[in-house]
Amino acid sequence: MPRVKKGAEAAGEKAVQKITKGGSSEFAYRALRDAIVSLALEPGSDLEEAVIVAKLGLSRTPVREALVRLAGEGLVQLLPNRGARVAPMGWNDIREHLEAFDVAQRLVTRWAAIRREDSQIEVVKRECDAFKRAAGHRLADEMLDLNWNFHAAIAQCCNNRVVADFYLQLLTGNLRISRLAMTYKAYSSEEAYLAHVGNILREHDEMVEAIERSDPDRAEELARSHANLARKRVSETLIQSLTEKMEVNLGGKREVVF
Structure with missing residues (x-):
């Protein structure tokens, strides 16, 4: 599989940082979705809830709701006792x-x-x-x-x-x-x-x-x-x-x- 070039993750962080603090699960969903489909978040990479919460300035609930929604679209995998990760592309x-x-x-x-x-x-x-x-x-x-x-x-x-x-x-x-x-x-x-x-x-x-x-x-x-x-x-x-x-x-x- 081709790997995403260096710097893509940083670009994704910038996109996430643009989300206004105090947003909702829709903001979290849009930020994460954009980062995933743009490959700023690489296929198979872990999605650490605490990191996402800190970057978005949101509570855990809207972030979790966004992850569930993305899982329903096949972009995220929810792993029992392991959190979430970007769906792989083998x-x-x-x-x-x-x-x-x-x-x-x-x-x-x-x-x-x-x-x-x-x-x-x-x-x-x-x-x-x-x-x-x-x-x-x-x-x-x-x-x-x-x-x-x-x-x-x-x-x-x-x-x-x-x-x-x-x-x-x-x-x-x-x-x-x-x-x-x-x-x-x-x-x-x-x-x-x-x-x-x-x-x-x-x-x-x-x-x-x-x-x-x-x-x-x-x-x-x-x-x-x-x-x-x-x-x-x-x-x-x-x-x-x-x-x-x-x-x-x-x-x-x-x-x-x-």
């Missing part, structure tokens, strides 16, 4: 997540084309345009968040709260995976970066068109292609990260250093 975790995401995204996008209302498709269009603007300025963090907004708007078009909530949980998990693989520095060249972003923009536009035309088959096909595009990018990045950790001894045997 190879199997990522594989299983992406498989589930593929299925959920196809269903949500298909149903959106069947069930959407006119007012809902207008929201999807606005979010699509917002993502384009961020992409044009290469605002990586904003692109990830706006991509979430775009697909969340599509989820609302499926008009099934249970299905939409399940999909949004997976979509939130994707924020962590995307930050491992989708940053500009993770690409081999500027051309590779621009080509990938271009594919995303094209598929976003085509999804909007398919949903607006009420074409469920085309919408699902595009959702599958979109999930495959993301999965391919994640796989390439993880393989590159693993290769960079390999050392070759004089006997010709490759040793992987984790």
